[in-house]
Amino acid sequence: EADIYQTPRYLVIGTGKKITLECSQTMGHDKMYWYQQDPGMELHLIHYSYGVNSTEKGDLSSESTVSRIRTEHFPLTLESARPSHTSQYLCASKAGGNYQPQHFGDGTRLSIL
Amino acid sequence: AQSVSQHNHHVILSEAASLELGCNYSYGGTVNLFWYVQYPGQHLQLLLKYFSGDPLVKGIKGFEAEFIKSKFSFNLRKPSVQWSDTAEYFCAVMGYxxxxxxxxxxxxxxP
Known part of the structure; x- marks a missing residue:
């Protein structure tokens, strides 16, 4: 079973707060990803990283930012949360090679009041 | 543009019925295809994958999928479903x- 951890699992917070969603993996994977998923909708890639100090924006425009200072850690930050940020955020990692699958965390369900 | 289309958003079956979930993709490069499953309250898990060779791939829990290049399809099948198969199923293609x-x-x- 993949070892990728997201915290918190659930977060309900007021508008304007700064939020950091944590994601850590213990598999030594270079590639890591953040997806946003609304109910009944497909996953949308919002950020990805190929390794330490590498970050790229995904297909879906997001006001969030990410950092990759350590291989195992890929946090996502919202500087000032708004109700439109309410969603589920999924973190994933994978080893190299397109045929390697991505391993997913349990996700963070974020609700902004 | 790269895309994946799943034909049915909701499927309801009785136990022991056969299952086929449709998936069509649009991607011009070398195709690597995946089916993921998300059981209620759990994280996404890999069911099966295709990257080369035999177009009929077998995954966990009795699932299989067939890659048909001419139809750009990768449909998921299971001959006899169980109550425990209740979940959400995602088809995915590895793009660039x-x-x-x-x-x-x-x-x-x-049941």
Whole structure:
């Protein structure tokens, strides 16, 4: 079973707060990803990283930012949360090679009041 | 543009019924295809994958999928579903360094 951890699992917070969603993996994977998923909708890639100090924006425009200072850690930050940020955020990692699958965390369900 | 289309958003079956979930993709490069499953309250898990060789791939829990290149399809099948197969199923294609997901199919299996 993949070892990728997201915290918190659930977060309900007021508008304007700064939020950091944590994601850590213990598999030594270079590639890591953040997806946003609304109910009944497909996953949308919002950020990805190929390794330490590498970050790229995904297909879906997001006001969030990410950092990759350590291989195992890929946090996502919202500087000032708004109700439109309410969603589920999924973190994933994978080893190299397109045929390697991505391993997913349990996700963070974020609700902004 | 790269995309994945899943034909059914919701499927309801009785136990022991056969299952086929449709998936069509649009991608011009070398194709690597995946089916993921998300059980209620759990994280996404890999069911099976195709990257080369035999177009009929077998996954966990009795699932299989067939890659038909001429139809750009990768349909998921199971001959006899169980109540425990109730979940959401996502088809995905590996694009240029990123995974492109379909919208998912919610499967409900009634005892």
């Amino acid at each position: 360094n990123k995974l492109i997901f379909g919208a998912g199919t919610r499967l409900a299996v009634h």
